[in-house]
Amino acid sequence: xxxxxxxxxxxxxxxxxxxxxxxxxxxxxxxxxxxxxxxxxxxxxxxxxxxxxxxxxxxxxxxxxxxxxxxxxxxxx
Amino acid sequence: xxxxxxxxxxxxxxxxxxxxxxxxxxxxxxxxxxxxxxxxxxxxxxxxxxxxxxxxxxxxxxxxxxxxxxxxxxxxxxxxxxxxxxxxxxxxxxxxxxxxxxxxxxxxxxxxxxxxxxxxxxxxxxxxxxxxxxxxxxxxxxxxxxxxxxxxxxxxxxxxxxxxxxxxxxxxxxxxxxxxxxxxxxxxxxxxxxxxxxxxxxxxxxxxxxxxxxxxxxxxxxxxxxxxxxxxxxxxxxxxxxxxxxxxxxxxxxxxxxxxxxxxxxxxxxxxxxxxxxxxxxxxxxxxxxxxxxxxxxxxxxxxxxxxxxxxxxxxxxxxxxxxxxxxxxxxxxxxxxxxxxxxxxxxxxxxxxxxxxxxxxxxxxxxxxxxxxxxxxxxxxxxxxxxxxxxxxxxxxxxxxxxxxxxxxxxxxxxxxxxxxxxxxxxxxxxxxxxx
Numbered sequence: 001x002x003x004x005x006x007x008x009x010x011x012x013x014x015x016x017x018x019x020x021x022x023x024x025x026x027x028x029x030x031x032x033x034x035x036x037x038x039x040x041x042x043x044x045x046x047x048x049x050x051x052x053x054x055x056x057x058x059x060x061x062x063x064x065x066x067x068x069x070x071x072x073x074x075x076x077x
Numbered sequence: 078x079x080x081x082x083x084x085x086x087x088x089x090x091x092x093x094x095x096x097x098x099x100x101x102x103x104x105x106x107x108x109x110x111x112x113x114x115x116x117x118x119x120x121x122x123x124x125x126x127x128x129x130x131x132x133x134x135x136x137x138x139x140x141x142x143x144x145x146x147x148x149x150x151x152x153x154x155x156x157x158x159x160x161x162x163x164x165x166x167x168x169x170x171x172x173x174x175x176x177x178x179x180x181x182x183x184x185x186x187x188x189x190x191x192x193x194x195x196x197x198x199x200x201x202x203x204x205x206x207x208x209x210x211x212x213x214x215x216x217x218x219x220x221x222x223x224x225x226x227x228x229x230x231x232x233x234x235x236x237x238x239x240x241x242x243x244x245x246x247x248x249x250x251x252x253x254x255x256x257x258x259x260x261x262x263x264x265x266x267x268x269x270x271x272x273x274x275x276x277x278x279x280x281x282x283x284x285x286x287x288x289x290x291x292x293x294x295x296x297x298x299x300x301x302x303x304x305x306x307x308x309x310x311x312x313x314x315x316x317x318x319x320x321x322x323x324x325x326x327x328x329x330x331x332x333x334x335x336x337x338x339x340x341x342x343x344x345x346x347x348x349x350x351x352x353x354x355x356x357x358x359x360x361x362x363x364x365x366x367x368x369x370x371x372x373x374x375x376x377x378x379x380x381x382x383x384x385x386x387x388x389x390x391x392x393x394x395x396x397x398x399x400x401x402x403x404x405x406x407x408x409x410x411x412x413x414x415x416x417x418x419x420x421x422x423x424x425x426x427x428x429x430x431x432x433x434x435x436x437x438x439x440x441x442x443x444x445x446x447x448x449x450x451x452x453x454x455x456x457x458x459x460x461x462x463x464x465x466x467x468x469x470x471x472x473x474x475x476x477x478x479x480x481x482x483x484x485x486x487x488x489x490x491x492x493x494x495x496x497x498x499x500x501x502x503x504x505x506x507x508x509x510x511x512x513x514x
Contacts, residue, residue: 010354
């Protein structure tokens with residue numbers, strides 16, 4: 001199942017804190033859809049080390065980053 | 078991290094370098110509080126009393142100087158992509174020189190002898206000029222954030238006349254040279270320091286941190302392009318007036334500065350009113366208090382209010398208040414950021430890095446703001462009734478001590494968590510859950 005985290009109005013570092021909390025709490029097969037105004041490059045570094053993969057869509061002001069564990073095939077929308 | 082608006086956090090210097098300046102700054106505000114408790118009646122008798130000069134320099138060299146230099150060592154590489162050259166020796170040298178200057182200059186004013194004053198002023202000058210040289214070298218290579226970089230360049234430039242005039246005044250005070258128009262040069266020294274170095278720095282830093290940490294729209298483009306140059310032009314006009322004796326020029330310069338700073342304060346308040354999150358944290362409350370004090374000082378200047386009231390509003394309201402806001406935000410943020418970096422480097426993901434707000438709890442930070450606000454109100458009243466200055470001093474002491482305790486606690490937790498993150502993997506299982514969410 002998909003979880004949604006809208007972090008567009010949060011000051012740093014709350015988006016990263018909440019993303020890591022959400023990932024830690026959700027089952028391995030679930031996905032997290034993160035909404036942010038900019039691309040979270042420092043988060044990408046952390047995600048790859050934690051074994052997650054992600055797809056980015058959207059544009060400046062409203063990026064959508066779909067995150068799931070590597071090897072777990074993403075479920076349908 | 079996620080929405081840090083083009084910041085390059087990977088270029089930040091080792092944490093202990095800026096932290097040593099940021100953590101010792103509150104000590105000097107606390108000493109200023111003690112001075113006000115003991116000699117408050119003299120401080121508020123006239124801006125020219127030795128006690129008033131001692132209290133002023135404890136705040137501007139010890140508190141403001143250390144907090145601002147520490148913050149800039151961190152900000153320059155992150156905001157402008159320009160690491161400070163030699164930061165590993167610049168930071169300890171600036172720290173030691175400013176600390177020595179912040180103690181010796183006030184001691185010299187309070188009767189410890191002219192050599193103490195000379196040594197203190199040279200020490201502070203060394204600290205500020207080494208910092209200015211290193212920051213100027215970094216800013217020469219800066220790219221991005223042009224409005225911030227311009228304001229920071231002008232701020233660092235303003236340090237040079239501040240220091241040069243300050244050392245010249247000490248030379249005149251100790252009889253090494255004769256200076257005509259001593260009082261005018263004291264005012265020029267104060268103006269370059271308070272409105273040039275501090276004022277321009279506040280503009281440059283605010284353009285970055287207000288939209289980022291308070292999640293507001295960016296400052297209007299026309300303001301960020303014009304405010305710093307107008308402020309600097311006002312400073313030049315005042316200096317030309319001091320050299321030529323043209324009074325109209327000084328009045329015009331003061332008007333330009335008051336207008337630029339009042340516009341900045343109003344724009345900041347409007348932006349913060351439209352912030353995305355309604356939460357009023359201690360940092361925001363500190364900002365509002367400082368901006369209110371700054372606007373009050375501008376109105377007071379227009380209405381020709383007493384110098385002591387204007388000085389209190391600017392030095393305590395803005396000069397202590399805004400760096401306090403910055404310290405309450407930047408120290409836990411840096412501790413959190415470096416812990417995250419450490420975790421990525423060591424791969425110790427089973428150790429939970431605490432949230433930034435757990436490093437400096439919001440409730441405790443609000444108490445610090447309340448103490449500061451009360452101190453400001455009582456000290457402003459002391460400019461009319463010096464008998465309450467001891468009370469104001471004790472409140473300033475408490476606010477500074479509480480600030481120091483909050484920052485030191487965050488740094489201590491950083492150290493213990495960093496140690497947990499550094500344990501080799503084989504032993505790592507034993508530290509599982511060390512971090513507090």
